[in-house]
Amino acid sequence: MTVGRPQHLPFTGDGSRLRMGLRPLREEDWLEIDEDLDLFVAHKQRMLSERPADVVAVVADSDGSVHSASVELLECLAGHLVRWHSSTHVPAGDGIAVGSRGDVVPVTPSALAAAGLHPIDAAGRLTQEDWTIQVRRPDGWILAAASVCCPTRWVLAEKLGRPMADVHRPVAGYTEQLESAVDRFFDRITPEEPRWRLNWNLTDSTDLYQPGGKYRDEPDAGLTADVVADRVWLRVERQTLRRLPRSGAVVFGIRIHSDPLGVLADRPDVLARLAATIRSLPPGTLSHKSMGAFAPAVLSWIDGTVAGRQPGNR
Template sequence: MALGLTSVPEPSWIELDAHYPAHLAERAKLLAHRRTEVLAAISGSEAMQAELLETLADHLCRHHPAWFSRRGSALDNHLLNETMVLDEDPLGCTGRLVQEDFCLLREEEPNRLVLIAAILCFPSRWRLSSKMGSPLGAIHTPVPMYRNKLERPVDRFLGALKAGRIAQRLNWSIMDDATLFQPTGHGVNDFECAVTAENAGETLVMRVERQTFRRLPRTGGIAFGIRVHVTALASIVAVPGEAARLLAAVRALPPEMERYKSMLPFRDALFTYLGRIA
C-alpha cells in the first residue's frame, strides 16, 4: 500500500486507444439509460464542472488536433463524427468525450477534500450515490489499510498539488468479470466460481485503474481521473517473466486485501495457473 505517484506531462493526461469507439458507445448508453447511477453532483459544483469540461476540451483540441476541433461552443469529435455543444450538461459532455471517468473534489478545510461531482461510467465495484458529499477518508473506509497507510499522504499530496502539475498512480485487481460497469462486488467471496487452473487465463482479467490528479486553476478543485484498462490474464502472462512477477505480487497481498478484492473463490486456481507458467 503506497501512493506510487509519478509526474505526467500535459500531452499524456488523457489516454486514447483502439477501444475508444466501443468504450464511448457504452458510456453513451449508460448516460442514456442509467444516468442517475453514473452521474451525480451537489449544488455549488457547477463552476467546477464547467471548468473541467473547458480544460478537457482545450486539451483535446491542442494535443489531438486531428481528432478534435473547436468552433465556438461546439466541439467536433472527428473520431466519432459527432458535434457536441459544450455549454450544456458539462458532466454528461465530459463522459461522452473520453474514456476517463472524473471525480471532482473540493477542499472544505485544510487537507479535507470532499467529493462534490462525478461522471463514473466504469466504477470498480463502488456506487457513486453512496459516496457523494463524503470526504476522501470516509469514501475509502472499506479499503483495508487505507486509513493507516494512505489517508494522510493522500490528503497532504492533494492539498499541496499545484495548478499545472499532473500526477498519476496505478491500482490493480484480478477479477473474474471483464465488465466495465461494476458498481458492486467488493468484499463478496461467497459466489460460485467456475475458474480453474486450466481456464484461468481466459476467465480471469487484470483490471488496472490509471488514476490522475490535477488542480483546476480557476475554481481550485481537484480533477481525479480514472481510466480503466481490462486485459485477459493470458495476454499478460504471455510476456516473459510476468507470470512470476504477478504470482509474487498476489502472494504478497494480505488476507484482508484478498477478501476486499473478492479473490478467495479463485485464489487457489490463480496460484496454480501462475505457478505452472512461472
C-alpha cells in the same frame, strides 16, 4: 475491448502495504485515447441514457462553486483534446465531434444549457476517462461531482459528498497507511505539477460498468486453472490528478484498461511478480479485491505457466 499487450503492469511483487505511487504527469500524457474510443463513447451514451442517476451526480451547490469547477474542467479538456488529440476530437460549432462516429459534445455554456447538460456530464462524454471533482470543505476534501460510467467495485451514490477518508475507508489499511498522505497531497498539489498512478484488480467480466463484486471470499468452483487465461481479466485503472488553477478543485481521472491474463502467458517475469503480489496481500485486501474467488486458480495457473517457461521445460 481490443486485446493486446497490457499497457500498464502495476504490480511490484510486494502487496503488503498500500502506496500512493504517484508519478509526474506530462501535459501531453494527461489523457489516453486509443482504438477503443468509439467503444467507450457508445458505452457511456448507453449508460447515460439508461441509468443517468447511477453514473452522473453533483452535490448540492448553493454557491455555484462546484458548477464553476466543472466548467473549468470541461474547458481544460476541450483545449487539451483539440491540441493533443486533433485526429479524434474535432471542433464543431459550440462543441467537439468525438471519434469516428462524430457525435458532437457541447462545450460552451450556451450549448450546454441548450442540451440540458451539466458540464461534468459533458466532460465524461468527451473522453475514455471517467471524472470526479474534489473540492475543499470545512471537514476536508469531498467528492463533489462525477461522471463515472466505468466503476470498478464502487457505487457513486455511496461516495458523493463524502470526505476522502470515507470514500476510501472500505480499502483495508487506508486509514493507517494512506489517509494522512492523501490529505496532505490534496492540500499541496499545484496546477503545474499533475500526477498519475495505477491501481489494479482481477475480474471475471469484461463489462466496463462493474459497480459490485467486492468481498467474494469463497473460491469460484467453476474457475479452474485451465480456464484462467481466458476467464480472468487484469483490470487496471490509470488515475490522474491535477488541480484546476481558477477554482482550486482537484480533478481525478480514471481510465480503465482490461486484458485477459492469457496475454501474459509469454511474460513469466510479469506473472511471477503478479503471483508474489497476490501472495503478499494482507487478508483485508484479499477480501476487498475478491481475491478469495480468484487467487487459488490464478496462482495455480501462474505457477504452471511460469514453470513451463523455465529452460529445459520448453
